[in-house]
Amino acid sequence: MINNPNLAAWTCPIPLKNYPTIVLGHGSGGKMMDDLIKHLFSPAFDNEFLAQLHDSTAIDLTDTFQSVPPNRLAFTTDSFVVSPLFFPGGNIGELAIFGTINDLAMSGAKPLYLSAGFILEEGLPMKTLGLVVNSMAAACRRGGVLIAAGDTKVVNRGHGDGLYINTTGLGIIPESVNISAKNARPGDAILINGNVGDHGMAIMSVRSGLEFETTIKSDTAPLNNLVDSILEVTTEIHCLRDATRGGLAAVLNEIATASKAGIEFDEKAVPIMPEVKAACEVLGLDPFYIANEGKMIVVVPKAKADEVLMAMRKHPLGLNSTIIGSVVEEHPGMVTARTSIGGKRIVDLPAGELLPRIC
């Protein structure tokens, strides 16, 4: 979570103060929208690109290409519709920035520029938007990216869930890096940078109808710096995937399918906080399917595994990193787990939305 003391004290600057909530006019392209841009978005995301205030932003990449040789662009987009907007350990704004940074970082790219598209529901408190936007600005500083383009639309009350954000990201992939979900090879080691399930269970703990008291916090974090630390050790990284929706199980299945290889991991090796484990037990959920926002799977040749693990453990976002399994010749496209009692089972893709069991 971003500890910006100004966040809680954020108050609407004049003339937004006249509007304690978002109204349709804030998306109409007129004076009110201009106020919103001038007094909220521009100061928060302050940079030369956004200051162009043009239909599209012109970005001069000469300097960037001097530090990273021009090779390939990484380009991604993601929409954020999380409910509630604020949850233990973060909010929708941070997620929107870190999520897109992480998607870029999973190609080994250096994330550079993001766009931010806001869909606001009429009646959204201006204060809520202010908190989210300022949190996004702080997240950009932490992740080392700039918001270079933006858009705002307002929809009628009842046509949205307060606030949706879309972010699109651009990054540059260094020449020597070739990371893809297709690259896992039998014998490769599979690593993870820490505990799984924190984000999903933090969200569940505050979801309407289920509120339970817990100390679980979302793990939302930008992983690009951790990826840099790994790439300093070796560029021979076969796969990187952040284990977001569908959790660890979905990501491992994606890698197994794309690489046409089998994956086997040890259930006991996967780090899970006792609180998360207990909450999953109570709700009848499997922590391997729960979403994360700051966890990634790293697939590297076995010979490099220890070195990469050491580098990950030295990074603040990888203190609890560990090797959880390996890529195998058998059962291509399928993920299996060694169970706590020494049996073996399939770990499949989740069928759909996770539904808590009856008893």
Place this chain on the structure above:
Amino acid sequence: MKYIEEYRDADLTNKLINELTSILTRDWTLMEVCGGQTHSIMKSGLDQLLPKKINLVHGPGCPVCVTPLELIDKAIALASRPDVIFTSYGDMLRVPGSTSDLLSVKAAGGDVRILYSPLDSLKIAQENPEKTVVFFGIGFETTAPPNAMTVVQAKAQGIRNYAMLVSHVVVPAAIVALMESPDVKVDGFLAAGHVCTVMGYWEYEQLSHHYEIPIVITGFEPVDVVHGILKCIRQLENNEHKVENAYARSVVREGNPLGQAIINQVFELCDRTWRGIGLIPQSGYRLRQEFSHYDAELRFPEIQSIETKESELCISGLVLQGRKKPHECPAFGNQCTPQTPLGATMVSSEGACAAYYRYGRYAKS
């Protein structure tokens, strides 16, 4: 996690399996009654570790699976009404009805809400006085007390816009039906630990005596299941038949008197159809006369007659009676998957087909 991880311990499991192997002299077929046990067995890979002489067949103890198609269709009809907010445990939403399921009704605009506590239905009813909140009250004796509590509370608080679509079933009647069926060949039962936590196990003593069959109250973690199997096999090898409790950390003979009292206050026994099995006499609960105001089937009489249609391929009835294993179904894993279920056993978190599909395809292929 205390009181759970100890029961997932590899050393203890192996010790019990070794002991089991040392006393086995022949093949035995045991039925674990509860689908929660089936899932635990498959999820932990216990099926691969047990001696080959033990044949585990899977019982009818999955409330979602045995809820009759007619009631699923009624639920879908109710949930589609604009004047109804339909509430349910999450498990029920993907269960296929004749033509649709509750998730599809939700997508089409029906107000369908997943509950974690049935009592939340009353909160929703109070917040939406212009609508009727209908809760899908399903389950075995385990969920009967909390579901009964909603009706008691609704009456006490004067909440009139609440109703329950009741599909409750009870275990002992199902055991009788299985034992009376000439096609079911079971040497011993592992009874469901959570049902017995509420009901105790005195009801089973007469069954065990009458049918001369061991019944062992069994928990849900791998060590619990092996412990239950060991006790059951020891009886069989010694030519004994009695009720034994292998889940003593949760179950006492008399059960939970408060839980039983509220069940008896609200429900009475009735004949009930089990999906895939058929009508079993005195195998379900319905609301007593004094709570009839809360009976959704009486409140919405127009949903009474609904024509239902089961899939012709699905053999879930045979699976629920332990007569077939899920992977023996020709549709298993091709026409029938959790994404395209033909029967409820492929959907529920306690369904045997879902357990085989999710955890066991590797071992079976």
